[in-house]
Amino acid sequence: MLEPVPDGLLLADKPAGISSHRAVAIARRVLGTRKIGHAGTLDPMATGLLILGVGPSTRLLTHLVGLDKRYTATMRLGIATDSDDADGAIVDSIGMPPDGMDADALEQAMAALRGPIDQVPSTVSAISVDGKRAYQRVRAGETVVLPPRPVTIRRFEALGAREHTVSTPTGGAVRACDVDVVVECTSGTYVRALARDVGRALGVGGHLVALRRMDVGPFSVDDAVDIDDDAAVQEALIRPTDAARALFPVIELGSDDARDLSDGKRVAVTAADDDGPVAAVDGGTDRLVGLVAVRGGRLRVLTNFPPPSRVGGSA
Template sequence: MLEPAPNGILLVDKPGGISSHRSVSIARRRFGIRKIGHAGTLDPMATGLLVLGVGPSTRLLTHLVGLDKRYTATIRLGVATDSDDADGAVVASPGLLPDALDDVRLEEAVGAQRGTIEQVPSTVSAIKVDGRRAYARARAGETVELEPRRVTVARFDVLARRDLVVVVEGVETPVVDLDVDVECSSGTYVRALARDVAVALGTGGHLTALRRTRIGAFAVADAVVLEDDDVDVRARLRRPADVARVLFREVVLDSAAARDLSDGKRVPTDLADTDGPVAAVAAADDRLVGLVSVRRGALRVITNFPTGADA
């Protein structure tokens, strides 16, 4: 009997130095299929949680992209780069003497970035400007001006501080490194937080490390290292129904209702109307049949989840 085509969500711990696209390429090799996507990129410098959809479960990714995120990071105050992270070129190195940064000033600068804020994304970002990525325009020497975006920073805590002297372009430069813990809404740029904290303190700043530890309810502690060929990636796939239960309310269907919904028909229900999707699961085999809306006593298909290899 042929092994069923892979279908599910895989939590991946991406190493530094490779792109999210490269992680997808490795997953395609490991699973032997091309239909794999991810829910939100990580910069090459960054490490941590990358959520991959495999097979028909790529249809769940759009519902994962907008979840809140959690990161640990290291901010270096005293040196600015053109990308606001360590992969960029140094554009200023004014330094920051430890005596110029007491706990009160630091808390004021960090605290100003908490809550709902208007954040200008980093210039070297994947945001499109007139059809082209901002980073492509910036690297071509164009002046890029991005509009501020409203984001929410629920947590921005300084965990540790180190006062250092580093060599920047041959010059010894005093800097302050901050280890931070950030919880934020989707679309927040942690490197922009580093930049803006530094600006508030009258210096430059950038990230020297960034690790994504959580997306919604999914944690990097449960992720696999794709580069480890000893890991059975198929065994670590999360079933679509199990992932959908984490994201949405659930309605369980008998065989007839599951069949009708798969055919695109409306299915009667006594559930109250709801604004968001509901996960429709077949009782017989605990299979995710689809995501549905509930309107006027009926389940109506938003997205079906077929099980075939070419679905």
């Protein structure tokens, strides 16, 4: 019996303790296909929205990685780690001053990081340095200096704070302050670097102890499924047409034009020029034919999407 090839976007709620690569491996097992990728890595410590592309919809992932994102997070001030998060080794444990957190000073430090900034990524990261990951060089004992990158922090707001005593690996104790925050930012932002930089500005050090990705563009973790729930994963694929409608402007085509576009022809339309992506949809079947640009009244394919196919299977 022929079975449909899985095709669509999967919104997964990644739990703490597994890598994004492991989440992909779980989805491959459940959906029975190796053609799965993800848009935007989450560190093992982090939880929340991980968008997976399945089958032909992996072609959408290129257009997802650059979307803005929203996170909730907890910064621990008073202690710095080599990775800027809780998975790293403590490199400084100054602790909070005796009179505790100065709310005005915290707001000033956070305000300095809002808007367009040049952010130095965390050294223990997956950024490639001369063909090798930065974290691999650090673990090999190399000194790594990463250049700053332009990012935009659209929102960086403290939601609450609490001070408490933290035990250190050497048996000591440090007074720390955990600050819950919300961050809305452009792609490529390191939220743990924000915690690091706030701690540095306050002179006490800082790192991230919790991170949850809430939104990627129009997609929300509220609509995500538990990656370990096999039944939910099997039922949760978002059709490529529905995903494209959420992401891009749409041009609906008649069946003849849809077929011609699939065959690589430049279809004529009455639409304003648009460098795209614009979703070209077969109005009769509601199938995503391709992502296109509009130039001089004709469509030029940026990414094509083949008609649904089937694979052999057992009844």
